[in-house]
Amino acid sequence: MKYLMLLGTTILSLNAFAQSTLELPSCNLPQQRVQVAQTGGQMTDPRQAHISQRANILAADVSTSRKARKLTQAEADHLVKRIEEIRRQSNRAVKQKGHLSAADSAAFDDELDGLAKGMCATR
Numbered sequence: 001m002k003y004l005m006l007l008g009t010t011i012l013s014l015n016a017f018a019q020s021t022l023e024l025p026s027c028n029l030p031q032q033r034v035q036v037a038q039t040g041g042q043m044t045d046p047r048q049a050h051i052s053q054r055a056n057i058l059a060a061d062v063s064t065s066r067k068a069r070k071l072t073q074a075e076a077d078h079l080v081k082r083i084e085e086i087r088r089q090s091n092r093a094v095k096q097k098g099h100l101s102a103a104d105s106a107a108f109d110d111e112l113d114g115l116a117k118g119m120c121a122t123r
Contacts, residue, residue, distance in 0.1 A: 026061040027120035047100035051090045051108045055083050
């Protein structure tokens, strides 16, 4: 009986530890900045593909953080809304100019960094 209680306590402790330490790719900002994304389909600009891939990764991490109860639903909704707005702005810039400028790409990267830092700070 003692062993069952010890085993149960150990399992609960490991579960609590696993929930408290999320390894989110979005939190590794240097890696996110240098990530090279594939173009294809409607995505013809490499900078646009990079922003789109970062947005996808960040949105997935927001979902993971929400499921782990590290973010409230309101916080998650706000982040997802902002991520989608960055994606729309990126797509709009490519549609208007035919490409995403280095300055625009850097600005979008900065915005995504800010969202990721805010999310990662709540872990």
